[in-house]
Structures are given as C-alpha cells and as structure tokens.
Amino acid sequence: MTRSETIKFLNEKDTYNTIMGILDYKLALNSGKDILTDYPTHSFIAGGAVANTIYYLLNKNKFDSPIINDIDLFCINSTHEPHQYFSHHANENFIHTTLNENINIDGYGRVWRGSCGESLSMVSSNRFGVLNEVKIDVKLLNNSEFNEVNYYLDILKVFDLNCCSAGIDRVNEKIIYTDKFIDFLLTNKIEVTNISQPLQTTYRLHKKIKELKTDKSNLDIEMSLIQHSCFKSNINWIGPEWLEKIKDNNKLFHKYFKIGTDNEYTPYDGAESYHIKDFKLQKYVNDFNFYMLDNDSIIAFWDLFIRRKNIKNYDKVLTFYQTIGKIKKESKIDFIKSLLMKKKPIWFSKNVVTTPISSDLCILTFLGECPNYLDCDFTVSDLRTINNFDTFLKNNFIINSSIFLVDNVKDHIKMVDYVYKRFIKNGVFREGLLNKLVIKQKKLTKISSLNYDEKVKSIEKILNDLWIKDYHNGYHSIKHRFVKRKKFNTIDLNDDFIF
Numbered sequence: 001m002t003r004s005e006t007i008k009f010l011n012e013k014d015t016y017n018t019i020m021g022i023l024d025y026k027l028a029l030n031s032g033k034d035i036l037t038d039y040p041t042h043s044f045i046a047g048g049a050v051a052n053t054i055y056y057l058l059n060k061n062k063f064d065s066p067i068i069n070d071i072d073l074f075c076i077n078s079t080h081e082p083h084q085y086f087s088h089h090a091n092e093n094f095i096h097t098t099l100n101e102n103i104n105i106d107g108y109g110r111v112w113r114g115s116c117g118e119s120l121s122m123v124s125s126n127r128f129g130v131l132n133e134v135k136i137d138v139k140l141l142n143n144s145e146f147n148e149v150n151y152y153l154d155i156l157k158v159f160d161l162n163c164c165s166a167g168i169d170r171v172n173e174k175i176i177y178t179d180k181f182i183d184f185l186l187t188n189k190i191e192v193t194n195i196s197q198p199l200q201t202t203y204r205l206h207k208k209i210k211e212l213k214t215d216k217s218n219l220d221i222e223m224s225l226i227q228h229s230c231f232k233s234n235i236n237w238i239g240p241e242w243l244e245k246i247k248d249n250n251k252l253f254h255k256y257f258k259i260g261t262d263n264e265y266t267p268y269d270g271a272e273s274y275h276i277k278d279f280k281l282q283k284y285v286n287d288f289n290f291y292m293l294d295n296d297s298i299i300a301f302w303d304l305f306i307r308r309k310n311i312k313n314y315d316k317v318l319t320f321y322q323t324i325g326k327i328k329k330e331s332k333i334d335f336i337k338s339l340l341m342k343k344k345p346i347w348f349s350k351n352v353v354t355t356p357i358s359s360d361l362c363i364l365t366f367l368g369e370c371p372n373y374l375d376c377d378f379t380v381s382d383l384r385t386i387n388n389f390d391t392f393l394k395n396n397f398i399i400n401s402s403i404f405l406v407d408n409v410k411d412h413i414k415m416v417d418y419v420y421k422r423f424i425k426n427g428v429f430r431e432g433l434l435n436k437l438v439i440k441q442k443k444l445t446k447i448s449s450l451n452y453d454e455k456v457k458s459i460e461k462i463l464n465d466l467w468i469k470d471y472h473n474g475y476h477s478i479k480h481r482f483v484k485r486k487k488f489n490t491i492d493l494n495d496d497f498i499f
Contacts, residue, residue, distance in 0.1 A: 001185075044155060083423065161204060195225065226256070238272055243272055305318075316380055373409060
C-alpha cells in the first residue's frame with residue numbers, strides 16, 4: 001500500500017468499527033462482562049492493543065489473530081495544581097508499559113509538555129484483568145479551556161516505539177495516529193521514538209520485533225540510538241519489576257548494559273542503577289555535544305544524519321553546518337588516507353568528550369519540536385538566517401527563541417520578517433516591547449501554536465493589549481544590527497545578520 005492508501009484505510013469508518021469490535025471481544029472474553037462502552041467516551045484507548053490490531057488487519061497472512069497483551073485506557077483530567085515530578089528535559093517522559101502500584105518506580109511517574117505548553121503527568125495506573133487504566137492529569141495554563149480530545153496526540157507522541165503510536169478517539173469515532181506510525185506500517189521496521197528509558201526500550205524493541213515478525217535489518221541502528229541516548233545520563237534507575245526481566249533476559253541486557261554501580265544513593269527502596277557499555281560512535285556525533293540536545297532533538301538528529309530519511313534535506317543541513325565550521329568537509333583524499341591508515345573507530349566511554357556547538361544547535365532543536373520543520377522548499381541561506389536570528393535573540397535578550405518558532409523553515413523566515421517589521425523602529429530594536437511580550441506570553445496558550453497565522457494573531461493581540469507610554473524610557477535600546485544594509489523599512493532574508 002502507498003502512504004495515501006494507508007491513510008485512507010485508517011480514516012475509514014469500517015476500520016474504526018472493526019478495531020472497536022476486536023477490542024470489545026478481547027475485553028469481554030477476559031472479564032466476562034466489560035466492554036469499552038462501559039467506560040467514559042472521552043477516555044483514550046491507545047498503544048499496543050490498537051496499533052497491533054491495525055497491523056494485524058494489514059498483515060493477516062502473518063497472524064491468526066491480533067496480538068493484544070493488554071488494553072491501555074487513558075483517563076485525562078484537568079488540574080491547576082503543579083506537578084511534582086518534572087524532568088530536566090521536556091517531551092521525553094512516557095513509556096507505554098504496565099506500571100507498578102507505586103507510580104514513581106522505574107521512573108514513570110513524571111511530567112511532559114503538551115503541544116500548547118501545558119504539562120501532562122501520569123499519576124496512577126490500575127490493572128483490571130486485561131484493562132490497564134492510566135490516569136493522566138493536565139495542568140492547564142491560565143485562561144485555557146479543557147478538552148480531553150486535545151491531548152490524544154500529545155500522549156501518542158511520547159511513546160517509545162513507532163509501532164505503538166495509534167489510538168482510538170471514541171468521541172469523534174476515528175483512529176488517531178502519528179506520521180511515525182504510518183512510517184512503521186509502510187516500512188515494516190520498528191524505530192525508537194523516545195529515548196528517556198534506554199533499558200526498558202531495549203527490551204520492548206526486541207520483544208516487538210519478535211511478536212510482530214517485522215524487518216529487523218535496522219536493529220543495529222536503533223540500538224545505536226539507544227546507546228547514544230546515554231550521553232544524556234550515564235546512570236539510570238530501574239525497579240524490582242525490571243530487575244526480574246533482566247534475570248529472565250540476561251543475555252540481551254548484558255550485551256548492552258552494566259547493572260549496578262558503586263553509587264550508594266538510591267532514589268527509592270529496591271531500585272538499582274545501570275549504565276551503558278562502551279559503544280562505537282556514529283558519524284557526525286562527535287561534532288555535536290549530545291548533552292546540549294534534548295531528547296526530541298536527538299531523535300531529529302538520528303532521522304536526518306543516521307536514518308537518512310530525507311537525502312535532499314540532509315544535504316542542505318549538512319552543508320549549513322559545514323559552512324559555519326561545525327562539521328568538517330571530508331575530501332576524497334582524506335577518505336582514502338583514512339582507509340589506508342585503517343583508523344580505529346571512535347568509541348564512547350567515560351574518557352570521551354564531545355566538542356560543543358554552542359548556540360548553533362537551533363536547527364536541530366527546532367526540528368526536534370517540529371518533526372516536519374524541513375518539509376518545505378528552503379535554501380542553506382535560509383537556515384543561516386534563522387540561525388543568526390536565534391543567536392541574536394539569545395545573545396541580546398537571553399530568551400528562548402522558540403517563542404517565534406513555527407511549523408517549517410519557509411514560515412519561520414516569514415516570522416523573522418514579521419519580527420523585524422514589528423520590533424524595529426527607526427533602526428532601534430524595541431526591547432521593552434519584546435520583554436513585555438515574553439512576560440505576557442507565559443500566561444497564554446495560543447502563542448504556543450506552531451501555525452504562523454495563529455501565532456502572529458496571538459502576538460498582535462498581546463501587543464495591542466499593552467499600554468506602553470514610552471518604550472525607550474527604562475529600557476536599553478539596542479541599535480539595529482540585523483542586516484548589512486542601513487535601510488530598515490525592508491528586509492532581504494538572504495542577507496546574513498551581523499553580530
């Protein structure tokens with residue numbers, strides 16, 4: 001099937017009804033009475049049960065019946081109370097698995113960011129036979145409305161494997177899925193999509209490949225990603241449930257991990273530490289400091305440089321990083337010399353330190369937040385303009401430039417143009433106006449939209465609501481240094497910014 005044919009199949013009402021029927025039968029068979037209509041319509045059915053059933057319908061020649069180990073039902077509630085278990089990195093803290101009674105065991109009782117800036121937290125999990133009821137709390141921002149349906153995709157996007165990223169929207173009677181799930185159906189290859197729990201994902205990756213009888217030709221690349229993810233933290237923690245799994249799968253785990261350290265600290269009773277064994281670094285990895293990349297950006301890096309999902313975009317981004325001197329150009333002569341000298345590969349160990357790129361990580365950071373960021377027509381010069389704009393904001397205002405981030409490079413260039421026209425007057429950057437925008441936007445949701453028109457509309461609403469007597473008084477005005485020209489009423493987006 002083609003991509004469009006697969007999407008059409010998923011969007012058909014018959015497909016939805018068939019999946020609901022199979023899940024209802026499984027639930028009734030297990031409990032003897034329960035069916036999914038007994039549970040609130042807004043609760044979200046997602047993960048392996050739904051995804052495996054879809055996979056079965058498209059691959060009936062491989063299976064007698066769909067593989068349903070359990071049915072995960074996500075009950076989404078709103079709260080204004082702050083979440084207690086924030087991670088250091090956004091959008092990373094969810095894995096589709098059965099939880100222990102203590103939600104913080106094995107590190108699952110954590111928080112991640114929603115698409116509009118809200119925080120989502122998994123607060124409890126209760127097992128009723130084959131049904132696993134998971135409670136999700138959403139901490140709303142000020143003045144934001146609560147609708148459970150708005151968070152279905154936020155839940156799917158933090159699953160650790162692409163083969164699980166599908167769910168059932170019973171409110172609108174349709175299937176919800178991610179682009180990465182479509183990739184899985186088309187390629188028959190399982191890919192890692194969340195790297196917050198290396199050991200657990202290793203187990204699930206191997207288990208899913210075996211269960212679904214998928215193509216495992218990419219297994220080494222996916223395990224390499226899991227290994228590289230440990231740049232984030234050399235030591236991770238597991239609880240009693242996973243210690244038992246290690247005993248039962250000793251050969252698999254000890255191929256990649258060392259269990260236990262001399263660290264006397266433990267986050268909770270029964271916890272044990274683990275860390276990755278030394279491994280071979282992939283090409284270009286040593287040009288980046290992985291400690292500076294968040295988890296989504298690491299996945300973006302992997303899609304671009306290692307999985308090579310879009311060669312055209314890969315060439316442009318590679319050229320951009322080469323032009324700013326962060327990745328060295330390798331000539332044919334150098335390549336031949338390296339073969340003749342039989343250079344040993346670089347391995348990761350506690351003695352290896354990567355070279356930082358400083359603020360020039362923005363393209364990968366944006367790609368981590370917007371997976372389709374590069375899916376448009378753009379030039380290397382566009383990337384340079386955006387990088388310079390990002391650096392300008394960070395150097396002069398020390399703010400997160402993602403406040404102006406939009407869906408793709410093409411629209412991001414439009415946003416740079418908009419900021420230029422809105423915040424520069426008579427050659428002076430209106431710093432006071434920007435500061436007020438940054439303070440005000442933290443209380444609103446709409447500005448977090450990645451749609452260009454919605455974001456501009458939201459910014460305009462904020463600015464129009466502000467009463468500014470004199471934005472020069474009390475603020476340091478930064479002389480305009482965006483482009484080489486001295487004429488300020490227009491902007492040439494092909495010019496480099498000067499810093």
